[in-house]
Amino acid sequence: MLRLEKLVKTYKTGDQALKSVDLEVPDGQVLALIGPSGAGKSTLIRCINRLVEPTSGNVFLGGVELTGLSSGNLRKERRRMGMIFQEYALVERLTVMENVLSGRLGYVSFWRSFLRKYPQKDVDEAFRLLDRVGLLEMADKRADELSGGQRQRVGICRALIQDPALLLVDEPTASLDPKTSRQIMRLICELCKERGLAAIINIHDVALAQMFVQRVIGLRFGAVEFDGPPDALTPVVLTTIYGEEDWEATIDKIDEEGDEPEAAE
Numbered sequence: 001m002l003r004l005e006k007l008v009k010t011y012k013t014g015d016q017a018l019k020s021v022d023l024e025v026p027d028g029q030v031l032a033l034i035g036p037s038g039a040g041k042s043t044l045i046r047c048i049n050r051l052v053e054p055t056s057g058n059v060f061l062g063g064v065e066l067t068g069l070s071s072g073n074l075r076k077e078r079r080r081m082g083m084i085f086q087e088y089a090l091v092e093r094l095t096v097m098e099n100v101l102s103g104r105l106g107y108v109s110f111w112r113s114f115l116r117k118y119p120q121k122d123v124d125e126a127f128r129l130l131d132r133v134g135l136l137e138m139a140d141k142r143a144d145e146l147s148g149g150q151r152q153r154v155g156i157c158r159a160l161i162q163d164p165a166l167l168l169v170d171e172p173t174a175s176l177d178p179k180t181s182r183q184i185m186r187l188i189c190e191l192c193k194e195r196g197l198a199a200i201i202n203i204h205d206v207a208l209a210q211m212f213v214q215r216v217i218g219l220r221f222g223a224v225e226f227d228g229p230p231d232a233l234t235p236v237v238l239t240t241i242y243g244e245e246d247w248e249a250t251i252d253k254i255d256e257e258g259d260e261p262e263a264a265e
């Protein structure tokens, strides 16, 4: 269980990005974080693993208070939080396999990581994950030879090989076309379900969030404006989160497009 208590972030510039956010995410729950640009979504995700240091408030993951940890202990606890990024954050000149295995760096000794010699069980797990996401044949390719969707699959494997208790996902589909976006969202949600893994997914595309997650949090001006199931996101609710917009058109669009079966890239 992840618990945020009265989380506040005020940047040095005076921008109050989070205003006392309280949130509980049970084990295994996948939730989407939506809201207009500047609402504080990325800040919230980054305050959880303290890539951004909260100004006040507390973050607990499975009984451990992350906000109270020294940097050494924080490094250990960060292993339990896998992160998936919009721009994939892969090492371009390394192979797919090496990128996946880099998710184990927090676990192996300095010399093993320096020599990039990973235990066989990590290599086996990397092959299993690549197979699961449909990239087994790509294991020896360089990351810069992959498409956007394939890169994101590598990013997903790298986060999962950490064996995390929580996935923090920051705009995973922002650089992808609509069809690949749906495939990636579906894959993330399926993998979370298979592993009983909780996830917070910062996502701009409301329709996409509605298709795949169990719970949606709407942020506005750094505060939780909505917390509920995707089907409760009516045009009225969306207007309170985002302001005026033709929401009926957005909702109709999902109905028309339907849900497509997973296709190999």
Ligand SMILES: Nc1ncnc2c1ncn2[C@@H]1O[C@H](COP(=O)(O)OP(=O)(O)OP(=O)(O)O)[C@@H](O)[C@H]1O
Residues within 6 Å of the ligand: 011, 012, 013, 015, 016, 017, 035, 036, 037, 038, 039, 040, 041, 042, 043, 044
């Ligand atoms: N490093 C920073 N220094 C100062 N202010 C910042 C910094 N990062 C974010 N902010 C401010 O904090 C607020 C929240 O930003 P944040 O990036 O968390 O929002 P967001 O909802 O993720 O936006 P977007 O959807 O556009 O990525 C904004 O007003 C932003 O200008």
